[in-house]
Amino acid sequence: MNNRGFALYTALALVYAFLYLPIALLVIYSFNASKLVTVWGGFSTKWYGELLQDHQVLDAAWLSLKIAFVNACLATGLGTLAAVVLVRFKRFSGRALFTGMVSAPLVMPEIITGLALLLLFVGMENLLGWPDGRSMTTIVIAHVTFSLSFVTVVVRSRLSQMDRSLEEAAMDLGARPLTVFMKITLPIIAPALAAGWLLAFTLSVDDVVISAFVSGPGATPLPIVIFSKVRLGVSPEINALATIVVALVALAIAVAGRVMMSKEKPGG
Amino acid sequence: MKGKSLLEGGAGRFLVGLAPYAWLLVFFLVPFLIVLKISLSEPQMGIPPYMPLVDWAEGAFKGTLAGYRTLLGDNLYLLAYLGSLRLAGMATLGCLLLGYPAAYAIARAPRSRRQALLMLVALPFWTSFLIRVYAWIGILKNEGLLNMALMGMGVISEPLQILETDTAVTIGMVYSYLPFMILPLYATLEKMDLSLLEAAADLGCRPFRAFLAVTLPLSMPGVVAGCMLVFIPAVGEFVIPDLLGGPDTLVIGKVLWAEFFDNRDWPTASAVAVAMLVLLVVPIMVFQHFEAKRAERGE
Amino acid sequence: MAQASVKREVVAPWNDPQAVPLIRFEGISKRFGDFTAVEHVDLAIHKGEFFSLLGASGCGKTTLLRILAGFETPTTGRILIDGQDVTGVPPYERPVNMMFQSYALFPHMSVADNIAFGLKQDGLPKTVIRDKVAAALDLVQMGRFSGRKPHQLSGGQRQRVALARCLAKEPKVVLLDEPLAALDKKLREATQLELVNIQDRVGITFVMVTHDQGEAMTMSSRIGVMNAGRIEQVGGPVDIYEYPGTRFVADFIGAANMFQGTAREGEGALAVACPELEHDLSVTDAGTVAGGTPVTVMVRPEKVMIGRDKPQAGLNWAEGVVSDIAYLGDVSIYHVRLASGRKVQALRTNLHHGDDSRLTWEDPVFLAWHPADSLVLTR
Numbered sequence: 039m040n041n042r043g044f045a046l047y048t049a050l051a052l053v054y055a056f057l058y059l060p061i062a063l064l065v066i067y068s069f070n071a072s073k074l075v076t077v078w079g080g081f082s083t084k085w086y087g088e089l090l091q092d093h094q095v096l097d098a099a100w101l102s103l104k105i106a107f108v109n110a111c112l113a114t115g116l117g118t119l120a121a122v123v124l125v126r127f128k129r130f131s132g133r134a135l136f137t138g139m140v141s142a143p144l145v146m147p148e149i150i151t152g153l154a155l156l157l158l159f160v161g162m163e164n165l166l167g168w169p170d171g172r173s174m175t176t177i178v179i180a181h182v183t184f185s186l187s188f189v190t191v192v193v194r195s196r197l198s199q200m201d202r203s204l205e206e207a208a209m210d211l212g213a214r215p216l217t218v219f220m221k222i223t224l225p226i227i228a229p230a231l232a233a234g235w236l237l238a239f240t241l242s243v244d245d246v247v248i249s250a251f252v253s254g255p256g257a258t259p260l261p262i263v264i265f266s267k268v269r270l271g272v273s274p275e276i277n278a279l280a281t282i283v284v285a286l287v288a289l290a291i292a293v294a295g296r297v298m299m300s301k302e303k304p305g306g
Numbered sequence: 307m308k309g310k311s312l313l314e315g316g317a318g319r320f321l322v323g324l325a326p327y328a329w330l331l332v333f334f335l336v337p338f339l340i341v342l343k344i345s346l347s348e349p350q351m352g353i354p355p356y357m358p359l360v361d362w363a364e365g366a367f368k369g370t371l372a373g374y375r376t377l378l379g380d381n382l383y384l385l386a387y388l389g390s391l392r393l394a395g396m397a398t399l400g401c402l403l404l405g406y407p408a409a410y411a412i413a414r415a416p417r418s419r420r421q422a423l424l425m426l427v428a429l430p431f432w433t434s435f436l437i438r439v440y441a442w443i444g445i446l447k448n449e450g451l452l453n454m455a456l457m458g459m460g461v462i463s464e465p466l467q468i469l470e471t472d473t474a475v476t477i478g479m480v481y482s483y484l485p486f487m488i489l490p491l492y493a494t495l496e497k498m499d500l501s502l503l504e505a506a507a508d509l510g511c512r513p514f515r516a517f518l519a520v521t522l523p524l525s526m527p528g529v530v531a532g533c534m535l536v537f538i539p540a541v542g543e544f545v546i547p548d549l550l551g552g553p554d555t556l557v558i559g560k561v562l563w564a565e566f567f568d569n570r571d572w573p574t575a576s577a578v579a580v581a582m583l584v585l586l587v588v589p590i591m592v593f594q595h596f597e598a599k600r601a602e603r604g605e
Numbered sequence: 606m607a608q609a610s611v612k613r614e615v616v617a618p619w620n621d622p623q624a625v626p627l628i629r630f631e632g633i634s635k636r637f638g639d640f641t642a643v644e645h646v647d648l649a650i651h652k653g654e655f656f657s658l659l660g661a662s663g664c665g666k667t668t669l670l671r672i673l674a675g676f677e678t679p680t681t682g683r684i685l686i687d688g689q690d691v692t693g694v695p696p697y698e699r700p701v702n703m704m705f706q707s708y709a710l711f712p713h714m715s716v717a718d719n720i721a722f723g724l725k726q727d728g729l730p731k732t733v734i735r736d737k738v739a740a741a742l743d744l745v746q747m748g749r750f751s752g753r754k755p756h757q758l759s760g761g762q763r764q765r766v767a768l769a770r771c772l773a774k775e776p777k778v779v780l781l782d783e784p785l786a787a788l789d790k791k792l793r794e795a796t797q798l799e800l801v802n803i804q805d806r807v808g809i810t811f812v813m814v815t816h817d818q819g820e821a822m823t824m825s826s827r828i829g830v831m832n833a834g835r836i837e838q839v840g841g842p843v844d845i846y847e848y849p850g851t852r853f854v855a856d857f858i859g860a861a862n863m864f865q866g867t868a869r870e871g872e873g874a875l876a877v878a879c880p881e882l883e884h885d886l887s888v889t890d891a892g893t894v895a896g897g898t899p900v901t902v903m904v905r906p907e908k909v910m911i912g913r914d915k916p917q918a919g920l921n922w923a924e925g926v927v928s929d930i931a932y933l934g935d936v937s938i939y940h941v942r943l944a945s946g947r948k949v950q951a952l953r954t955n956l957h958h959g960d961d962s963r964l965t966w967e968d969p970v971f972l973a974w975h976p977a978d979s980l981v982l983t984r
Contacts, residue, residue, distance in 0.1 A: 201707055201709065203705040203706075203707050203709040204709045204711060204712075206674075206676055206696070206703075206705070206709065207703070207705055207709035207710075207711075207770075208711070208722065209675075209676075209695070209696045209697050210674055210675075210676075210696050210697070210699075210701070210702055210703045210771075211697075211702065211722050211723030211726060211770070211771075211774065212697045212698075212723050212726030212727060212774070213697055213722070213726050214697055217726070221722075222711060225713045226711075226712065226713060
């Protein structure tokens with residue numbers, strides 16, 4: 039390896055260290071017996087015990103997962119339809135508005151989206167009596183609104199790469215348009231749908247700002263609970279929670295990796 | 307020159323488009339019109355904390371530009387706007403300086419290793435954003451790990467005040483958005499035809515000059531894409547400045563949050579949102595529109 | 606460029622005024638915005654034909670094929686298949702199946718499932734589908750590969766599966782869009798003949814789009830040469846090559862020496878005065894051309910004899926020097942510069958090894974061809 043190569047790999051190693059050291063420290067200190075972050079007080083799992091006693095955190099986590107699941111399904115459905123519209127329907131009245139509305143959430147600061155949606159919910163409640171306060175429903179609506187754009191981006195790129203003659207061939211062989219979509223188009227873009235679903239799920243589970251606007255006392259998702267705890271200062275309990283999240287994500291990625299590996303060979 | 311296929315027949319087409327169209331109209335466009343409306347309303351003590359725009363009993367239009375006047379009158383808002391731009395700019399620059407060599411190294415790594423190296427860059431995104439930002443509090447605070455390490459090595463004798471400064475916010479943003487810079491950079495660098503560099507060498511160009519004259523200009527689309535992906539979320543960021551910044555860290559996101567949640571001044575918060583939309587989001591969308599057009603023409 | 610057509614029974618229903626064509630294009634035009642892809646095409650294709658639409662890219666041949674398949678609706682005109690007007694009938698209800706240039710094999714289905722797809726749409730019983738799939742696979746000798754996915758097949762194997770897929774439904778017409786374009790040269794030549802044999806065996810009408818004239822000549826019963834959205838000429842391979850109807854066809858198919866000139870008054874063989882030549886050209890079978898008409902005389906390079914000796918009387922002839930030689934192994938093409946500066950191509954077969962009499966650069970030569978071997982074009 040020459041000097042330039044060495045310098046490049048050093049830079050790369052530094053970047054990986056930068057990306058992973060903070061997470062590694064969180065994991066290590068989650069086993070710290072001392073409440074003080076910087077003082078190593080010996081190995082302990084007591085913070086995990088405390089975390090599992092904390093009903094506020096557990097309820098919030100459960101709610102977050104429910105929201106993320108419903109959100110991912112709705113966003114994938116709507117986002118896929120939006121992608122089909124954008125790729126396949128080249129001319130219709132209101133296309134410019136539609137394109138704008140689909141892509142705007144990608145660049146919209148979450149804080150504006152959150153504010154706008156809250157004001158909408160307040161206005162609707164005054165006018166129609168629905169939604170009744172902030173609830174899981176309002177959070178799901180808000181999350182779908184911003185995450186469907188991300189799904190659209192993913193599905194759109196797969197759809198526009200797809201060979202149109204596959205659909206024409208199916209039609210030529212006697213399949214009606216709906217059959218073509220279900221039997222040919224959907225299976226072919228399925229990986230993009232899966233990626234979009236995962237992305238929407240992650241965005242929802244992760245969202246703080248929009249949730250802060252549209253959640254209420256009855257429905258507090260996990261990020262809001264963490265955020266309010268963190269704002270008060272560092273807490274070892276959060277370290278434990280972070281470790282669990284990292285472990286779950288690592289597990290999910292390992293499983294996904296296995297599945298992809300085994301599919302790579304005959305599928306594709 | 308393909309015509310429309312029969313997949314796109316009238317009724318089916320309408321139904322397919324209806325759901326996402328209606329959803330976005332009701333939950334995306336209408337809310338912004340409401341924000342616009344409230345930004346023109348007068349505040350009041352009560353629920354909701356603003357006056358109706360039109361007094362139907364009197365038939366009078368009760369709009370006011372007071373919210374916007376506040377924005378112009380108090381230079382807090384201007385400073386916050388500039389602060390957001392400055393922090394987002396520094397974060398973008400930081401990501402570029404760190405991300406370019408990394409992307410370059412991955413793109414020139416043996417083909418078999420590239421996917422794995424790339425995965426390692428993208429992985430942190432799938433863990434919680436909030437938790438990753440939180441991790442830096444423990445590292446950067448006065449009695450945090452960084453200061454401990456530096457003092458232990460004898461580099462400094464007094465702890466450095468890093469947390470609650472703009473430096474901390476910048477570090478947090480670079481940390482959070484670095485993958486968004488590396489991925490598009492990698493995509494353009496990986497696509498680059500290496501025989502161009504061989505041609506440059508063959509014509510007598512030394513490696514570093516070849517990098518400046520060939521690689522760098524050709525990777526500009528990736529640089530632009532990466533910068534946009536970092537700058538856009540960074541400029542409207544709330545969580546990172548709130549957790550890592552101090553009371554002096556003035557960014558537009560924090561100001562909006564404070565107006566809304568702390569002052570309960572909905573009209574001013576709405577006016578801030580509208581101003582943010584006009585001054586930040588619209589220029590970004592216009593820029594992206596032209597970028598997309600340019601890319602479509604194949605440059 | 607003259608390739609021998611595959612030997613086949615000579616049936617020519619297109620010469621029989623009583624025969625009813627299977628496919629009929631009537632005044633078909635297709636415009637995309639300002640661009641006219643197909644301009645007023647009238648065409649009749651008969652049952653059992655192997656018909657090729659030949660033309661350069663952008664000439665409208667693919668659009669015409671897609672109109673026949675039902676993927677495009679013509680702007681004007683109508684299409685009849687077997688006497689039935691199918692102009693507004695969607696592709697999934699037409700008795701026509703297409704083999705796509707990309708083959709369009711469904712990547713997520715096995716070979717057998719790809720072939721069964723069209724049969725399933727017809728709601729056939731499972732056992733029938735299985736038998737038909739097996740029969741189609743046997744026809745293209747792909748029976749061993751029924752369980753494979755398309756990406757596990759070679760290009761040639763994919764091409765066979767695509768063909769089997771459109772034959773399985775036993776359509777009235779099979780459409781082929783550049784069916785061999787993705788294959789390498791050797792395989793392409795072998796497949797040309799095999800395709801024709803399969804077509805002979807199943808007796809289905811084939812309509813093929815191609816830009817490769819050799820392919821069209823080898824495989825087709827008739828060829829429609831297209832240019833700028835119009836059909837320039839329809840005819841068998843020999844007609845198209847030996848008797849092109851227009852300057853475009855003469856130039857597009859094979860190589861041609863074309864001389865601009867003016868017809869002279871007279872009886873018998875037509876005499877044409879060409880400013881580029883010293884002597885008048887004589888053309889037999891020129892039909893009736895009035896004196897003074899501007900015409901083009903066309904002669905194929907292989908019909909032009911080249912030698913050092915002055916040709917016998919009664920031939921068209923010219924003198925010049927060899928300016929370029931393209932040695933192609935089996936043949937050589939000589940570019941001969943005349944006194945007027947005009948260059949004429951002559952083709953000579955390299956019959957012997959180490960031929961000492963071989964012509965070389967700057968050799969003075971005579972060119973000659975028989976009046977019956979050239980053609981007068983007025984369009």
